[in-house]
Amino acid sequence: xxxxxxxxxxxxxxxxxxxxxxxxxxxxxxxxxxxxxxxxxxxxxxxxxxxxxxxxxxxxxxxxxxxxxxxxxxxxxxxxxxxxxxxxxxxxxxxxxxxxxxxxxxxxxxxxxxxxxxxxxxxxxxxxxxxxxxxxxxxxxxxxxxxxxxxxxxxxxxxxxxxxxxxxxxxxxxxxxxxxxxxxxxxxxxxxxxxxxxxxxxxxxxxxxxxxxxxxxxxxxxxxxxxxxxxxxxxxxxxxxxxxxxxxxxxxxxxxxxxxxxxxxxxxxxxxxxxxxxxxxxxxxxxxxxxxxxxxxxxxxxxxxxxxxxxxxxxxxxxxxxxxxxxxxxxxxxxxxxxxxxxxxxxxxxxxxxxxxxxxxxxxxxxxxxxxxxxxxxxxxxxxxxxxxxxxxxxxxxxxxxxxxxxxxxxxxxxxxxxxxxxxxxxxxxxxxxxxxxxxxxxxxxxxxx
Numbered sequence: 001x002x003x004x005x006x007x008x009x010x011x012x013x014x015x016x017x018x019x020x021x022x023x024x025x026x027x028x029x030x031x032x033x034x035x036x037x038x039x040x041x042x043x044x045x046x047x048x049x050x051x052x053x054x055x056x057x058x059x060x061x062x063x064x065x066x067x068x069x070x071x072x073x074x075x076x077x078x079x080x081x082x083x084x085x086x087x088x089x090x091x092x093x094x095x096x097x098x099x100x101x102x103x104x105x106x107x108x109x110x111x112x113x114x115x116x117x118x119x120x121x122x123x124x125x126x127x128x129x130x131x132x133x134x135x136x137x138x139x140x141x142x143x144x145x146x147x148x149x150x151x152x153x154x155x156x157x158x159x160x161x162x163x164x165x166x167x168x169x170x171x172x173x174x175x176x177x178x179x180x181x182x183x184x185x186x187x188x189x190x191x192x193x194x195x196x197x198x199x200x201x202x203x204x205x206x207x208x209x210x211x212x213x214x215x216x217x218x219x220x221x222x223x224x225x226x227x228x229x230x231x232x233x234x235x236x237x238x239x240x241x242x243x244x245x246x247x248x249x250x251x252x253x254x255x256x257x258x259x260x261x262x263x264x265x266x267x268x269x270x271x272x273x274x275x276x277x278x279x280x281x282x283x284x285x286x287x288x289x290x291x292x293x294x295x296x297x298x299x300x301x302x303x304x305x306x307x308x309x310x311x312x313x314x315x316x317x318x319x320x321x322x323x324x325x326x327x328x329x330x331x332x333x334x335x336x337x338x339x340x341x342x343x344x345x346x347x348x349x350x351x352x353x354x355x356x357x358x359x360x361x362x363x364x365x366x367x368x369x370x371x372x373x374x375x376x377x378x379x380x381x382x383x384x385x386x387x388x389x390x391x392x393x394x395x396x397x398x399x400x401x402x403x404x405x406x407x408x409x410x411x412x413x414x415x416x417x418x419x420x421x422x423x424x425x426x427x428x429x430x431x432x433x434x435x436x437x438x439x440x441x442x443x444x445x446x447x448x449x450x
Contacts, residue, residue: 155426194412
């Protein structure tokens with residue numbers, strides 16, 4: 001009873017606004033003195049389970065004036081001292097910090113090597129440290145109504161339903177012969193899967209089922225298996241070299257492919273894991289791109305740097321790198337223009353940006369990402385070729401897979417260019433950009449449940 005009463009004294013004030021306690025009656029005081037155990041009329045008040053909350057309430061409210069020194073004198077001194085030792089310090093400065101309050105940049109080993117060895121930052125799913133070359137463990141995500149595979153399957157529904165419907169119609173009550181294989185090959189090429197993948201599927205199907213009855217399910221099963229073989233080598237996490245600051249990501253692509261939105265989603269993932277992120281509006285020819293990137297910076301808690309409309313993009317990249325280095329930002333993401341109507345001007349601008357960054361750091365830009373719009377189909381193949389020659393693209397992000405029946409183009413791009421595919425997007429939501437998984441994509445495009 002005495003211990004319970006002392007805890008009321010130390011946590012008193014938390015519920016004061018809702019239900020202010022009254023002074024103890026004479027009978028209750030006598031009961032306490034006799035160490036009897038009548039029902040404490042304060043037992044219905046919840047005790048603080050969170051030490052941080054307790055500390056805040058006690059600091060703000062303090063002990064109540066409704067208790068007198070006479071009341072406190074009824075408590076044995078040794079109990080009071082023991083209980084005090086168990087209390088959380090009331091000083092708010094001693095409260096534990098959250099991930100947002102902690103400067104995660106200090107968690108990376110400093111060049112001087114002074115101080116205790118810091119913890120390695122936990123990167124979000126789809127990223128990896130350059131040193132380890134593998135995905136870092138991720139914190140458990142909150143439960144969602146739909147899993148990522150369910151959203152991916154829904155996003156690829158147009159592609160899947162058209163492709164599987166044509167395959168089923170082709171193999172209804174029909175034996176596998178040369179004519180059927182040729183028709184299947186044409187069908188797969190028209191679905192933007194590419195010549196290499198189409199030949200893979202028909203060759204495997206012929207070796208297993210030639211001269212036999214074949215169903216649409218047989219074909220889609222083999223097709224999914226062969227697509228996985230094509231995509232598995234390119235499904236990799238985006239490696240970040242955090243041994244120096246900042247890791248520079250240059251994002252390129254044709255206007256309209258979702259560059260700015262993709263940058264915002266990447267920033268959300270990185271800043272959400274505690275990294276310090278800076279966004280640079282390098283598409284200086286579009287006021288909308290600058291404003292949109294600023295909104296994403298505010299939304300994700302990232303630092304924003306921009307310049308006036310029509311300014312030199314390379315000069316902005318230089319300024320952004322210097323600022324990110326001074327502020328010890330972990331990652332610097334630079335947006336760029338994508339005006340393919342004038343390839344010569346675009347090439348000169350991107351080459352200048354890359355050259356300027358290279359002077360600031362020999363390995364910069366450390367990652368050159370290209371965004372691709374799945375709705376462009378075969379044009380995406382040509383875009384990869386152009387930007388790979390201009391800026392040295394070393395990784396891809398495919399967007400808008402939910403808006404087209406031509407999602408198979410990702411398979412053709414992977415087969416031809418062999419570039420890593422880091423992320424894919426199936427919507428405009430902040431959570432609609434996820435790491436690329438070969439098995440999930442193959443199953444979704446073939447309409448196979450997992």
